[in-house]
Amino acid sequence: MKTENFDSSQQQWVEENHADTLLLRYPLKNRLFKGNSRFQTVEVVETEGYGRMLLNDGLVMISERDEFVYHEMISHVPIFVHPKPKQILVIGGGDGGTAREVLKHSSVEHCHMVEIDAMVVNACKEWIPQTAVGMQQDQKFSLDIADAIDYVATTEKRYDIILVDSTDPIGPAVPLFGPEFYANVHRILNYDGIVVAQGESPFYAAEQQHALLKTMGEQFPLIAIYNYNNLTYPGGLWSFAIASKQHHPIDNLDTNRILASGIDFSWYNADIHRASFVLPQFMLNNLNGLITI
Secondary structure, X not given: OOOEEXXXXXXXXXXXXXXXXXXXXXXXXXXXXXXXXXXXEEEEEEEOOOEEEEEEOOEEEEEOOOHHHHHHHHHHHHHHHOOOOOEEEEEEOOOOHHHHHHOOOOXXXXXXXXXXXXXXXXXXXXXXXXXXXHHHHOOOEEEEEOOHHHHHHHOOOOEEEEEEEOOOOOHHHHHHHOHHHHHHHHHHEEEEEEEEEEOOOOOOOHHHHHHHHHHHHOOOOEEEEEEEEOOOOOXXXXXEEEEEOOOOXXXXXXXXXXXXXXOOOOOOOHHHHHHOOOOOHHHHHHOOOOOOO
């Protein structure tokens, strides 16, 4: 798709309407790509102040300016809790940023990604190499363009960590929040495995958070939720849900490994890790009885 340049005297905007309760606008420089896959509309735009952005069905997935927050928090939190993370499965994550962070860990032998929409992967490889670098350069990485629901139901592979880097629970992502999916996740995790999932907004999706933790709790003994902030997700405050067969996400944090890793973090560190599990009272009230740590 040909890049479109706009006259700065007639400012153009890219907009996200969040559930008819919030309108977010970003000053637009160029439209770099737009296509319709079997599953969604995929767009890459260039903005003032936020760099390039990926939108699926008009919802901002990442921006170059703040993507590191999401990708560091979904990946490094479980990896530094698990003592020997070797086999990692990323479900979704078509922009590549989660795989990029996973592959920074020397203990990881293989990162396998299952993404349903090839258009997302290809658009990010071409237009947002900042996140897609791991998908193109690392021999420890492999990719299946496939339905993750079918994959977790049929694979005989076993993983130490599974990262559910999904969109909101709409369209093809709906089953990724359901009980059958998490029963299969439990099956393909090793005896001490950990799963982390995109956990939505505590302000805008309290019911979904409650339902997700309840579903996880039917399969795993250790359940928690942790928060992070970024610039582009509605409300700023968003969450990840974490479930483990054995490892406590705070008590089993290996701070020595963090220091020895040599990874150049932009957001994550040991203090951020611990603090992210400290929840405001309204979340504790909503999730009463579901958090087990």
